[in-house]
Amino acid sequence: MKKKSCMAPNKNTSTPKYKAPKNACDAHCHVFGPHEIFPYSDKATYWPPDGPKEDLAKLHKTLGLDRAVLVQASCHGIDNRAMIDAIASSNGAYRGVCIADDTFSVKDFKELDDGGVRGVRFNFVTHLGGAPDLVKMENVINKVIPLGWHLVIHVNAEDIIKYADFFAKFDLPIVVDHMGRVPTNLTVHQEAYKILCEFMKKENWWVKISGSERISPHGAPFYDAVPYAQGLVAIAPDRILWGTDYPHPNIKEHMPDDADLLDLLPLIAPDEETQKKILVDNPARLYGFED
Structure with missing residues (x-):
C-alpha cells in the first residue's frame, strides 16, 4: 500500500526574538525514525521524512529550549522504540507520551514508565484513522492510572463536541493537543472552543497552546491563533503547555519556522511569570522534571 508522504520541516530555523527562560520545555515534539532502524508502521496513514533525535536537538539549541516531551506519533504506531531511544540519550532532559493498545500488559507499561514515559495518547482525528475503540481505550487508561500517568487526546473540534460525555467520565489528568484544532476562521464563539474552555475549568484538564500553524488558514506569523491561546491561558494558567510540534507531520501548506511559533x-x-509557568513550571510538574 502506498503511504502518504509529508512535507519536510524547515531545517533553517531562525533565531527567535524571544529568549526562553532556563529549563524551558518543548512539551510537544516528535522523533521519526531513522526508518532503517525504527521502521514505520504498516498501518500508518503517512510515512514522514526521517526526523531523528539529532535534528530535534539542533532545533532546541537554536530555540534556546532545555527540555522536551516526545509525543509518539501514529506513523510509528505502538512501536515506541524511537522515542525511548531518544529519551535515553537525553541525560534526563526528555520525557515521553506513548501510543499503546489493550495488548499492552501492566509490565509493558512499567517498562515504558522506567524509560521516561508519563502519558498515553489517543488519536481521534479523521485523517489519522478516526476515533479509537472506546472500550479498549478505557482498558488502557485503567492500566496506566496506577502509574500516575495522564491521558493525551488528539482531537478535531467536532470530536470535543461528540465525545464530551466520554471524556468527562475520567478524573486523571487529560491533556488536549493543539488547542483542540479549533479553526480560527470560526471565531472564539464556536461551540467546540466554548466546550474546550468549559473543560479547562476542571482541575484535571490541561491544554497545549501548540498547533497555531494548524488552526490558522493564513500562514505565518499565525497571529490569528493568539486569541484562542489567550482565552485558555486566562482560564487555567497553571495547566497550560506549549510545544513546537516539530517536525510538523501532515502540514499541507504553511510549514512554519519554529522561531515564529x-x-x-x-x-x-x-508577563514573565505566566511565561515561566507555561514553559518551565507546568511541564516540570506534569512530567517530573527536576532542577
Whole structure:
C-alpha cells in the first residue's frame, strides 16, 4: 500500500526574538525514525521524512529550549522504540507520551514508565484513522492510572463536541493537543472552543497552546491563533503547555519556522511569570522534571 508522504520541516530555523527562560520545555515534539532502524508502521496513514533525535536537538539549541516531551506519533504506531531511544540519550532532559493498545500488559507499561514515559495518547482525528475503540481505550487508561500517568487526546473540534460525555467520565489528568484544532476562521464563539474552555475549568484538564500553524488558514506569523491561546491561558494558567510540534507531520501548506511559533508566546502571555509557568513550571510538574 502506498503511504502518504509529508512535507519536510524547515531545517533553517531562525533565531527567535524571544529568549526562553532556563529549563524551558518543548512539551510537544516528535522523533521519526531513522526508518532503517525504527521502521514505520504498516498501518500508518503517512510515512514522514526521517526526523531523528539529532535534528530535534539542533532545533532546541537554536530555540534556546532545555527540555522536551516526545509525543509518539501514529506513523510509528505502538512501536515506541524511537522515542525511548531518544529519551535515553537525553541525560534526563526528555520525557515521553506513548501510543499503546489493550495488548499492552501492566509490565509493558512499567517498562515504558522506567524509560521516561508519563502519558498515553489517543488519536481521534479523521485523517489519522478516526476515533479509537472506546472500550479498549478505557482498558488502557485503567492500566496506566496506577502509574500516575495522564491521558493525551488528539482531537478535531467536532470530536470535543461528540465525545464530551466520554471524556468527562475520567478524573486523571487529560491533556488536549493543539488547542483542540479549533479553526480560527470560526471565531472564539464556536461551540467546540466554548466546550474546550468549559473543560479547562476542571482541575484535571490541561491544554497545549501548540498547533497555531494548524488552526490558522493564513500562514505565518499565525497571529490569528493568539486569541484562542489567550482565552485558555486566562482560564487555567497553571495547566497550560506549549510545544513546537516539530517536525510538523501532515502540514499541507504553511510549514512554519519554529522561531515564529516561539515568538507567539510573549503575545499570548505578556508577563514573565505566566511565561515561566507555561514553559518551565507546568511541564516540570506534569512530567517530573527536576532542577
